[in-house]
Structure formats: structure tokens, C-alpha cells
Amino acid sequence: xxxxxxxxxxxxxxxxxxxxxxxxxxxxxxxxxxxxxxxxxxxxxxxxxxxxxxxxxxxxxxxxxxxxxxxxxxxxxxxxxxxxxxxxxxxxxxxxxxxxxxxxxxxxx
Amino acid sequence: xxxxxxxxxxxxxxxxxxxxxxxxxxxxxxxxxxxxxxxxxxxxxxxxxxxxxxxxxxxxxxxxxxxxxxxxxxxxxxxxxxxxxxxxxxxxxxxxxxxxxxxxxxxxxxxxx
Numbered sequence: 001x002x003x004x005x006x007x008x009x010x011x012x013x014x015x016x017x018x019x020x021x022x023x024x025x026x027x028x029x030x031x032x033x034x035x036x037x038x039x040x041x042x043x044x045x046x047x048x049x050x051x052x053x054x055x056x057x058x059x060x061x062x063x064x065x066x067x068x069x070x071x072x073x074x075x076x077x078x079x080x081x082x083x084x085x086x087x088x089x090x091x092x093x094x095x096x097x098x099x100x101x102x103x104x105x106x107x108x109x
Numbered sequence: 110x111x112x113x114x115x116x117x118x119x120x121x122x123x124x125x126x127x128x129x130x131x132x133x134x135x136x137x138x139x140x141x142x143x144x145x146x147x148x149x150x151x152x153x154x155x156x157x158x159x160x161x162x163x164x165x166x167x168x169x170x171x172x173x174x175x176x177x178x179x180x181x182x183x184x185x186x187x188x189x190x191x192x193x194x195x196x197x198x199x200x201x202x203x204x205x206x207x208x209x210x211x212x213x214x215x216x217x218x219x220x221x222x
Contacts, residue, residue: 096208
């Protein structure tokens with residue numbers, strides 16, 4: 001299965017700190033995506049990184065992709081209480097997206 | 110701009126009752142449409158997806174079915190609900206290829222008693 005697996009399952013930090021979440025997958029991919037889900041809500045797309053890209057930025061988000069290690073990381077800098085949510089990576093080979101089980105991030109004020 | 114709607118937002122149904130969840134998308138044409146289920150504290154399980162009217166692909170064999178009667182309408186149904194059907198149901202759409210970014214609706218919380 002090419003399902004991504006996030007690590008850690010849960011992360012608790014203080015406001016202002018950086019949060020790093022990792023995603024590992026098993027097969028070659030076309031792209032890897034990160035999504036955020038606030039409790040009881042739908043998922044929101046954050047960023048897409050293609051297999052030929054190594055790093056991508058969007059605001060306070062930084063995503064890296066290492067295809068040789070089949071892994072990706074999502075860094076949220078200067079975290080805020082509003083960043084509290086679950087974060088999912090989604091991987092794809094040639095067809096559909098497959099979502100991992102997510103990292104639950106808690107940012108304490 | 111594109112929007113996606115789901116209803117109802119919450120639903121409590123007895124075991125053995127029928128189910129119909131509806132999803133509609135506005136502001137785009139010929140979207141790919143998806144139904145996911147999310148158990149409490151778990152990841153997303155893809156149930157069905159559709160690349161066009163009347164075209165349904167099933168990912169997990171179960172007592173649920175999906176239909177796409179119109180280009181921007183996706184319906185999830187069941188004739189008889191099971192306790193294990195409880196969960197958070199999410200509809201999503203994407204444009205172009207199936208592995209493009211997806212846009213999710215607000216979800217339906219289904220509790221089967």
C-alpha cells in the first residue's frame with residue numbers, strides 16, 4: 001500500500017514554537033499533499049509538493065520531500081493556538097489520493 | 110468561486126433504517142467526486158469516487174452505495190444501516206486528474222443506534 005503514515009500521532013507545543021510532522025510512504029508517488037482538519041470539520045488543502053520538488057513554502061508552512069527516503073515533513077513556524085488541528089498527508093502514485101491517519105497538533109496559549 | 114455543500118450536518122438513525130446523504134458542488138463543471146468515511150480519531154477511508162455522471166467506482170465492499178444523477182450531485186445511500194456505519198462522512202471534489210488537490214465539504218456526522 002502507498003498509504004502515508006504520519007509521525008508523531010500527537011504533538012503538544014507552546015504558542016510561538018515550531019511544529020514538525022513527518023510522513024512516510026511505501027511506493028513511488030506523483031505528488032504528496034498536506035491537509036488540515038479542525039475538530040468536526042472537513043479537511044482543508046494546505047500544500048502540494050510534486051515528486052520532482054524537494055521543498056516548498058506557503059506562509060508559515062514549509063514542506064520537504066525526500067523521495068529516496070520516501071518521506072516528507074511539514075514544518076509550521078511560530079505556531080499559534082489557531083493551528084491546533086489534525087494534519088494529514090496524502091500520497092498518490094498514478095491514481096487516487098490515499099490519506100494517512102494524521103498527526104493531532106495542540107498549540108497551547 | 111467553487112463551493113461544496115453537504116446535508117444533513119448531523120443524523121441519528123436506528124439500525125436497519127435507510128440512509129441518504131447528499132453532496133452538491135457549485136462553481137465548477139465535470140468535477141471528480143468522492144465519498145470518505147472517518148471513524149473517530151482515524152484517517153479517511155475512501156468509499157466511492159466518480160469521474161462523471163453515472164460513473165461510480167467502489168473502493169470498499171459494504172452495504173453502502175453511491176449515485177451521481179447530475180454532474181455536480183453525489184449521493185450516498187444505504188437500504189439498511191448497521192451500527193458499524195456510524196462515523197463522519199465527507200464529500201470532496203477535485204478537478205482534472207484524480208490525484209489533484211481535493212476540496213472537502215463540511216461533513217455529516219452519522220450515529221446509528
